[in-house]
Amino acid sequence: MPNQVQKLCDALMEAAWLAALVVVPLYFNVFSQRVFEPDKIALLRSLALVALVAWVVKQIDRFGQGEEAPAASGEAAIPLWRRPLALPVLALAAVYLISTVLSVTPRQSFWGSYQRLQGTFTMFSYIILFFVTLDTLRTSAQWRRLQYAILLTSVPIALYGIFQLEGIQLDPLPWGGDTSQRVAGNMGNAIFLAAYLIMALPLTVERLISAGQKMLLDAQGSTADALTAGVLLFVLLLQAAAIFFTQSRGPWLGLAAGGYIFLLLGLTSLRQQAPRQGPLLPAEYGLGAGMGVAGLALLGLGILALLRIEGLG
Numbered sequence: 001m002p003n004q005v006q007k008l009c010d011a012l013m014e015a016a017w018l019a020a021l022v023v024v025p026l027y028f029n030v031f032s033q034r035v036f037e038p039d040k041i042a043l044l045r046s047l048a049l050v051a052l053v054a055w056v057v058k059q060i061d062r063f064g065q066g067e068e069a070p071a072a073s074g075e076a077a078i079p080l081w082r083r084p085l086a087l088p089v090l091a092l093a094a095v096y097l098i099s100t101v102l103s104v105t106p107r108q109s110f111w112g113s114y115q116r117l118q119g120t121f122t123m124f125s126y127i128i129l130f131f132v133t134l135d136t137l138r139t140s141a142q143w144r145r146l147q148y149a150i151l152l153t154s155v156p157i158a159l160y161g162i163f164q165l166e167g168i169q170l171d172p173l174p175w176g177g178d179t180s181q182r183v184a185g186n187m188g189n190a191i192f193l194a195a196y197l198i199m200a201l202p203l204t205v206e207r208l209i210s211a212g213q214k215m216l217l218d219a220q221g222s223t224a225d226a227l228t229a230g231v232l233l234f235v236l237l238l239q240a241a242a243i244f245f246t247q248s249r250g251p252w253l254g255l256a257a258g259g260y261i262f263l264l265l266g267l268t269s270l271r272q273q274a275p276r277q278g279p280l281l282p283a284e285y286g287l288g289a290g291m292g293v294a295g296l297a298l299l300g301l302g303i304l305a306l307l308r309i310e311g312l313g
Contacts, residue, residue: 003065009058010136014145016051017133020044021149025157025196028186030173034115036188041117041125048125051132083134093127096120147203154200155235158242161185161193165245182247194243194251201239201255202262208232 002010024047029039080086100120103109112119137143163170166180175184182190211229243251 003061005061006058009054009061012054013051013058013132013136014142016047016054017129017136018145018149020047020129021146022153023047025153026186028188036186037192038115038117041112041122044129045122045125048128052128055132055135086131086134089127089130093124096123147207150200151204151207151232151235154197154204154239157186157193158197158238161242161245162238183242183245185242190246191248191250194246194248195254197239197243198251198255198258201236201243202258204232204236204239205262208236 024040024044027040027043028036032039097120100106100109108119110120111117112122133146137146160171161183162168164179164183164185169180171179183193184190185193187193187196208229211225211232215225215229243255
C-alpha cells in the first residue's frame with residue numbers, strides 16, 4: 001500500500017506530464033529573442049527534472065520500506081522489455097549517447113544549438129517523461145485525463161492559427177514572418193503546428209466515435225452525451241481546418257498515413273471481436289498493408305499534382 005510520500009510523488013509525476021501536454025504547447029515568450037522552441041524546451045526540461053526527482057524519491061522510499069514493485073489492477077507486473085516501445089526508446093537513448101560521445105562538437109550535441117536546443121539533453125527530457133508516464137499511467141481515469149488534456153489544449157492552438165489567416169487576421173502580435181498565408185499558431189512554424197495537430201486529431205476521432213456510440217446505442221444516452229459529441233465534432237473541425245491552413249504537404253501526408261493506421265487498427269479490432277471470426281491471417285495483414293501503401297501513394301501523387309509541385313519523387 002503506497003504511503004503519503006509515494007502518493008505525493010505519484011501526484012507530482014502525473015502533474016508533470018500533464019503540464020508538459022498542456023503548458024508546453026501553449027507557451028511562447030514574445031519578450032525572448034527566440035520566442036518559441038527554446039523557451040518551450042526550457043520549460044519541458046524543468047518539468048522532466050521535477051518528474052525525475054519525484055520518481056527517484058518514490059523508489060528510495062519504496063525500497064526503504066522493503067516493498068515490491070506494485071502490480072496494476074491486481075495483475076502481475078509487466079517486465080520493462082515487454083512494454084510497448086520501451087526497448088526502442090532505450091535503444092534511441094543509447095544511440096544519442098554514442099552519437100554525442102563521437103560528435104565533432106560534443107558540447108553542442110549535448111546541449112543543442114542556440115536556435116533550437118534540440119540536443120541529447122532535450123531528448124533525454126522527452127525520454128524521462130515517457131518512462132515516468134509509462135510508470136504512473138495505470139487507470140482509465142488517468143488515460144482520460146491525458147486524452148482530454150491534449151484535446152482541450154489543441155483548441156486554443158488551432159483557433160490561434162485560424163485567427164492568423166488572411167481575411168481574418170485577429171492576431172494582435174506583429175510577427176516578422178508572414179503568418180497569414182501559412183498559419184503558425186503557438187508553434188512559430190507552420191509545419192510544427194500541423195505536426196502537433198495531426199497527433200491530437202486521432203485522439204479526437206476516438207473520443208468522438210465513443211461519444212457517438214454511447215449516444216446512439218446506449219439506451220441511457222442523455223443530452224449531455226449529445227452535447228459532448230457536438231463539442232468533440234467542433235474540436236475535430238477546428239483541428240482539421242488549422243491543419244489545412246498551414247498549407248504544409250508533409251503533415252498532410254502524415255495525417256493520411258495516421259488515418260490509414262487508425263482505420264486499419266479499428267477494423268482489425270472489430271473483426272477480432274466478431275464471435276465467429278479468428279485472428280487475422282498473415283495474408284490478410286499483407287493485403288491490408290499493400291492496399292494502404294497503394295492508397296497513400298495515390299493520395300500523395302494527387303496532392304502533388306493538385307499543388308503543381310515539380311521535382312519531387
